[in-house]
Amino acid sequence: GDVVLGKQKAISCAACHGQQGLSTVPDAPNLAGQPELYVVTQLKAYRSGTRRHEVMNLMAKPLTDDDIDNLAAWFGSLKIQVVQ
């Protein structure tokens, strides 16, 4: 996916998942550094409804496969480390 396009697309995700993919709300996960395949799989599951979540089903509905690949590339590019 394209990281720059993904970053652009991710603006609407920042409310819950943060500017840098670190969650801002207790019931939303961090997305920074998540493996791309995992992000693609989950976004497609939310888009198709096989994974249920009121907000995420709505958010994912309009996404194209390219959008999803770009978002996965963007979040995957935000490398993380455990600082404990």
Place this chain on the structure above:
Amino acid sequence: GDVVLGKQKAISCAACHGQQGLSTVPDAPNLAGQPELYVVTQLKAYRSGTRRHEVMNLMAKPLTDDDIDNLAAWFGSLKIQVVQ
């Protein structure tokens, strides 16, 4: 939850989610630093089957509510930062 008990319980998660909650396989998420409520919600969804995943439904089946709270506390204790 209890971080020490959670760390103990998480030994069986390390194969895919890593010793420090950083994923070792492309289709498994990082769990380090995830918000506790999110982890609790997902483990209960895997345990009840409202969220479908062959491996995770099996892994979550035997977990008690305390196990789940302890796992969430353990993974939540592994603070992360984006290093980009």
